[in-house]
Amino acid sequence: MNNVTDRLIRGSIWLSLSRAIVNGLSALSTFVLAWYLGPADFGLVAIATTLQLILSSVTELSLNQALIRHEAPTEEHFSAVWTLSAARSLVLALLFAAAAYPIADFYQDPRLVNVMFALSLSLFLSGLANPRRIMLQRDLIFWQDFVLNVSQKLAGFIVTVAVAALYQSYWALVLGLLAYQLTNLVVSYTVLPFWPRITFRHARELFSFSVWLTAGQIVGTLNWRIEYLLIGKWMGSVQLGHYTVGNTLAMLPTREATAPLNQTIYPGFSKVRNDPVRLIAAYQRAQALLAAVALPAGIGMAVVADPMMRLAMGEKWVPAIFIVQALSAVFGIQTLGSLVQPLGMAKGQTKLLFIRDAQMLVLRVPIIIAGLVYFGLPGVIYARILSGLISTVVNMLLVKRLIGLPFFQQLAANFRALASVAVMAAGVWGVSHLLSAPADKLALAAHLAILVSAGAVFYIGSSFVLWLAMKKPNGPETEVQRIVVKTLSKAKLIAVPKSA
Structure with missing residues (x-):
């Protein structure tokens, strides 16, 4: 278990660096x-991209997840995945x-x-x-994935900003x-050379695992994107833009x-899926670490959204402040059960995940329409x-049904994160009311910096x-302590020959 955990941690470090860069660029x-x-x-582009995403999800084959779970995929498996994906994308492009x-x-809107x-x-x-890119995740190798993620995001960023600055379109x-x-x-082909062949062999074998994931992807996308189309039709592109x-x-x-x-947890769960004790232990450790990071990120965004958006985006985006405040808090809370997806996939319970997605679709859409x-x-x-709290x-x-971990035991594992984020939110709220209202951009930037620093101190300290x-x-603090000790030990081993 320690070997798998160490590889997951190393992978997470690579991905953390990747996501830090991608996050900054986004x-x-x-x-x-x-x-x-x-x-x-x-709002205009959101209508088109939402339709594109729904069309893609409705026809998603989920073949990459099947490759991860496969015991020994061959070149023919990769070629079959490429053939099916290429044929699907061509048909979708013509339909769109x-x-x-x-x-x-x-x-x-003719545009x-x-x-x-x-x-x-x-x-x-x-x-x-x-x-073949998906095998980087399967084998817990992430430096090449780092190159792929950063390069494609950087290219998109450069083009987007350049066109916006030149044409404001x-x-x-x-x-x-x-x-x-x-x-x-x-x-993807430069980092991982691969010459695909057109073949449909192994298609049935791949579909046997992915069929329920595909069905779940369909209802999941409809579940989380349907309001874009409704807002665009009933309220117009300006409201949709906000x-x-x-x-x-x-x-x-x-x-x-x-x-x-x-990104690393599904391969990790898959490796211990046949050992219930190790799987429960892996889930608890991963979920506690996830909550320790996600809760302060989501709630923290909510409490600083007002000054952040006024400073970074201007007054024309003030109507979006409430949206950020409400949804960022909900996204943080939802991570308490979000690892059920890789857990269910690792145990092969993709049909159960689909049933959950279908039930949430039936529940969520009427609530959205009524609102x-x-x-x-x-x-x-x-x-x-x-709907987020219900989800x-x-x-x-x-999770309780999949691995027998009681509901309140799951909450107890996240107690420190929940209590600390409550202290953080209350502390930042108090500090914001003690500070005078900023009169200009410089004062607003200082105001935001103080709130962010106070939030970090309150959360880490509590x-x-x-x-x-x-x-x-045992918990996230233990993991951090272990990583620090291990890193310092390696640094000493490197430093000793130099000093000698």
Whole structure:
């Protein structure tokens, strides 16, 4: 178990560095675009990208996950995955382009035609990527994944910002997506050389595992993206722009803080899936670490959203502040049960995951529609808060069913993180009320820096005090201590020959 854990930690370090760079570029890109573009520009592209994502998800084959779980995939397996993906992407690209005119008529915006034509090319490129890339995750090797992630994000960032600065057009968003996909295609074959052959052998074998994941992906995407289409139709592109940017920023800290662990945990669970004791231990350690990172990231974003958005994006984005505050807190809380997805996949319970997704779709969509009809955009946010809390409880109950870990025992494992984040939120709120209202940008930047620093001090300090008060139980603090000791030991071994 220690060997697997060490490899997961090394992988998480590589991915943490990757996500730190990607996270920085994503945030910087959003802030820059918010100055050059208006909410209506974001709303327009959001309609097209939402339709693209739904079409992709409805036909998603989930073959990469099947490769991870396969005992010994061969070159024929990779070629079969590439063949199926390429055929699917070609059909999708043609369908998406053919739907451009009807969709533009439905939303009464002729600009959607060319946007959808361009995104159809992105759909096609996405299916040509190197399938061998997924083996980096399977074998817990992540430095090459670092190169892929950073290079494609950097290319998209450069193109997006350059087009936005030169033309101040929504095309910056579209061309950035194309640059992202093209870079992914080129770099994936450069880092991992592979010459695919057209073959459909092993297709049934791969589908036997992925069929329920595909079904779950369909309902999951409809579940989390349907409101984009409803807001765009009923409330217009400006409101959709506020919602799109607010949702993106709200998701950013939690997603980026947890991505390294999420990306490594499925292969880790798969390696111990036949040992119930080790699997429960691995889940508890991973979930406690995830909560310790995700909760302060999400709640922290909520408590500093107001000064951050006023400083970075300007007054025209003030309507999105409430969206960021509400959703970032919910995203943080939802991580308490989010590892049920890789856990269910590792145990082969993909049908059970699909049933969960279908149940949440039936529950969530009516709540969203009711909120939109009766209360407008704020109603959608309140509906998402409610559905997010329900989803967290459902996921934790599903964990109990999968590995027999009681609900309240799962909560107890995250007690220190929950208590510390409550102290952090209360402390930052108190500090913000003690400070005078900032009068200019410089004062606003200082105000934000003080709040962020205070939040870090409150969270880390209260976590450490609770850990000591509870007599240093195993948990995220233990993992950090072990990593520090191991790193210092290696540093001493390196330093001794030099001093000698």
